[in-house]
Amino acid sequence: MLPAMQKIPLMDYVGRPLLACIFLALLWLQWRFPLRCQHFNVLHRLVRNFVLSIPGFAIVRLAMLPIPIAIAMWARDQHIGLLNWVVLPGWVAGIATFLLMDYAYWWWHWANHMVPLFWRFHNVHHTDLDLDVSTAARFHFGEMFFSIGFLSLAVLVFGVGPIMLVVFFIALEAATLFHHSNWRLPIKVERVLNLILVTPRMHGIHHSIVQRETNSNWGTIFCWWDKLHRTLRCDVPQDAITIGVAAYREEDELTLGQLFALPFRKQRAWRLPSGEFPEREARPAAKLAE
Ligand SMILES: [Zn+2]
Numbered sequence: 001m002l003p004a005m006q007k008i009p010l011m012d013y014v015g016r017p018l019l020a021c022i023f024l025a026l027l028w029l030q031w032r033f034p035l036r037c038q039h040f041n042v043l044h045r046l047v048r049n050f051v052l053s054i055p056g057f058a059i060v061r062l063a064m065l066p067i068p069i070a071i072a073m074w075a076r077d078q079h080i081g082l083l084n085w086v087v088l089p090g091w092v093a094g095i096a097t098f099l100l101m102d103y104a105y106w107w108w109h110w111a112n113h114m115v116p117l118f119w120r121f122h123n124v125h126h127t128d129l130d131l132d133v134s135t136a137a138r139f140h141f142g143e144m145f146f147s148i149g150f151l152s153l154a155v156l157v158f159g160v161g162p163i164m165l166v167v168f169f170i171a172l173e174a175a176t177l178f179h180h181s182n183w184r185l186p187i188k189v190e191r192v193l194n195l196i197l198v199t200p201r202m203h204g205i206h207h208s209i210v211q212r213e214t215n216s217n218w219g220t221i222f223c224w225w226d227k228l229h230r231t232l233r234c235d236v237p238q239d240a241i242t243i244g245v246a247a248y249r250e251e252d253e254l255t256l257g258q259l260f261a262l263p264f265r266k267q268r269a270w271r272l273p274s275g276e277f278p279e280r281e282a283r284p285a286a287k288l289a290e
Contacts, residue, residue: 191287
């Protein structure tokens with residue numbers, strides 16, 4: 001049997017139903033308690049993001065998990081990778097996996113913005129003109145292929161165990177759903193959560209049309225890596241943010257066909273169609289703005 005066809009019970013029977021429940025809960029929460037006001041038709045975006053994500057879902061299940069899991073098993077048997085060299089109690093290995101992998105994903109997200117080839121694909125995710133939980137699924141399948149390479153390398157270097165890999169992956173997906181959602185948490189609650197986690201307001205700033213704001217808040221699960229690299233921005237109130245990529249603001253230029261083709265076309269410079277360069281002065285902020 002092809003490795004891709006093998007069952008991954010933890011993902012198939014626990015991860016996927018759990019993520020589906022989280023998705024539905026966030027869908028309800030963002031409808032009931034919206035954070036930013038939405039400017040475009042919610043149903044159109046939901047359908048578009050869903051259809052765009054179908055090849056991505058298939059790739060995750062058939063390759064993104066099976067390939068790194070096979071590598072994790074091989075690395076464990078061959079005694080390769082950081083966590084396979086040291087003997088640690090299970091819970092310490094679990095915490096180490098989360099910290100190492102989440103930090104690696106911080107670098108991977110950074111690379112998706114900084115390496116022109118990767119940005120072509122990641123751009124598709126950022127062109128969403130509103131931001132909500134459906135944006136979490138809006139990834140071009142090309143980005144998924146590069147991700148498989150990154151994840152496989154990280155698993156090999158860190159010697160992540162196969163079970164821990166699946167547990168981490170489920171947490172990564174749950175965090176991605178959460179921080180893309182348009183759920184207005186009470187600001188005090190979000191500020192406390194934001195001492196540890198990437199939250200919807202923090203990630204909202206990452207989806208701003210102001211390039212300096214997009215080039216910040218690269219974290220996925222934990223917010224600490226952005227603090228470490230001084231790339232954390234929390235001074236922008238959500239109602240001041242325009243979501244999207246400056247040069248891609250026309251809804252009829254962002255149809256499904258055009259989104260699939262976007263990475264293979266000439267990329268536009270980060271400017272508004274008027275030629276303007278969106279800017280906003282950075283203000284020192286001790287707390288996450290409302
Ligand atoms: Zn990004």
